[in-house]
Amino acid sequence: MRKLFIILSIIFAVLGIIFTILPMGNIALFPVGIAVLFSVLAVIYSKNNNKKVPKLILIASSVLFLSVIGKEVFIKDKVAYDQQFNEKKQESKQEAQKELEGLDELQ
Amino acid sequence: MKNIFIIFFISVFFAPVSGQIKPGETLVFAASYEISGLMTNIAQVTMQTENISTSKNTFLHLSLQAETFAKWDSFFKVRDLYESYVNPANLKPSMYKRNVLEGNYTKTEKYIFNPDGKTVNSTSRRYNRAEVKKTFNKSIESMDVVTLGYKLRSVDFSKLKPGQSVSYTIVFDEKEYPVSLKLMGKEVVSAGNLGKKECYKLSISAKTNKLKGKDNNLIWLSTDKKIPCKIKFSIPVGVGQLTLSKATGI
Numbered sequence: 282m283r284k285l286f287i288i289l290s291i292i293f294a295v296l297g298i299i300f301t302i303l304p305m306g307n308i309a310l311f312p313v314g315i316a317v318l319f320s321v322l323a324v325i326y327s328k329n330n331n332k333k334v335p336k337l338i339l340i341a342s343s344v345l346f347l348s349v350i351g352k353e354v355f356i357k358d359k360v361a362y363d364q365q366f367n368e369k370k371q372e373s374k375q376e377a378q379k380e381l382e383g384l385d386e387l388q
Numbered sequence: 389m390k391n392i393f394i395i396f397f398i399s400v401f402f403a404p405v406s407g408q409i410k411p412g413e414t415l416v417f418a419a420s421y422e423i424s425g426l427m428t429n430i431a432q433v434t435m436q437t438e439n440i441s442t443s444k445n446t447f448l449h450l451s452l453q454a455e456t457f458a459k460w461d462s463f464f465k466v467r468d469l470y471e472s473y474v475n476p477a478n479l480k481p482s483m484y485k486r487n488v489l490e491g492n493y494t495k496t497e498k499y500i501f502n503p504d505g506k507t508v509n510s511t512s513r514r515y516n517r518a519e520v521k522k523t524f525n526k527s528i529e530s531m532d533v534v535t536l537g538y539k540l541r542s543v544d545f546s547k548l549k550p551g552q553s554v555s556y557t558i559v560f561d562e563k564e565y566p567v568s569l570k571l572m573g574k575e576v577v578s579a580g581n582l583g584k585k586e587c588y589k590l591s592i593s594a595k596t597n598k599l600k601g602k603d604n605n606l607i608w609l610s611t612d613k614k615i616p617c618k619i620k621f622s623i624p625v626g627v628g629q630l631t632l633s634k635a636t637g638i
Contacts, residue, residue: 304457304459304460304463305423306423306426306428306429307426307428308423308424308426308428310426311424311426358418358429358432358457358458358459359457360455360456360457360458361458361461363455366455366467366469369467369469369487370451370453370469373469373471373485373487374440374449377440377449377471377473377483377485378440378442380483380498380500381442381445381447381473381482381483382442382443384482384500385442385443385444385445
């Protein structure tokens with residue numbers, strides 16, 4: 282059982298790292314939270330002299346958990362400056378102005 | 389994504405003549421989508437107004453743009469632009485334009501509202517396919533969704549009782565859609581830099597398969613200026629919401 286919990290906690294911690302790097306936002310809390318849970322269980326199921334590995338995983342996944350929360354709280358979402366889109370907006374407006382001039386003629 | 393904006397438009401729009409829409413107004417919303425049960429911020433939606441002058445007339449340019457946040461651009465980039473050119477006095481639309489880029493999907497549309505008020509000349513193109521031109525009929529009172537969004541501000545919801553609704557027709561995707569808004573009551577919601585605002589809570593329904601569930605599509609409009617403060621939507625591919633983060637020039 283201990284081994285199973287250790288393996289599962291490692292798998293979910295790795296998934297958590299991937300989700301944290303990718304722009305998955307707070308979805309990363311799922312694998313990281315599960316990693317924390319399994320590492321806690323691994324610590325509980327480990328004998329006193331054999332808790333080093335599960336403790337390390339627990340610390341790593343807890344740090345990951347806090348970093349996901351920190352990322353969500355402190356890093357603001359931003360829209361990238363998109364020159365192509367800005368040019369498109371400007372062109373659209375200029376084109377519309379010409380069309381509206383044409384409509385004026387019809388009225 | 390398209391469905392989100394249909395709902396956004398539907399939700400933000402309606403009613404009689406208005407003199408309240410000023411040029412220079414900007415509303416910024418954060419759009420979030422439910423992924424694995426959690427609301428995740430995916431895009432920014434900006435509504436702006438400005439005056440555009442021709443040699444004979446001045447038009448009010450109403451625009452709405454949606455852009456995914458930078459971190460999502462490499463996965464699913466959205467750059468949508470919806471524009472309407474209206475008479476500033478009565479908000480009667482003369483032209484509506486839509487330019488959509490959603491992942492690999494692109495669509496451009498242009499509607500010219502003919503002065504007879506009964507027909508629209510449309511030009512549209514999907515992906516890189518050939519341009520399609522047609523003229524379709526519309527009812528006198530129907531209008532594009534952007535215009536409708538701003539007209540909503542002149543609706544006097546205080547005269548409605550909870551459960552009562554107002555009906556309109558919008559033109560979208562070269563079709564007309566009947567839309568109704570049912571007053572659910574009043575609630576206080578957070579409205580970005582405007583702080584907490586008392587809002588009318590309205591349920592949106594439309595005769596389209598793009599909206600899911602009963603009273604699952606909701607909009608909160610501030611009771612003072614009818615500014616959309618929050619919108620919740622439920623569509624076949626999921627649920628999400630728009631929340632007002634910044635309002636200037638109102």
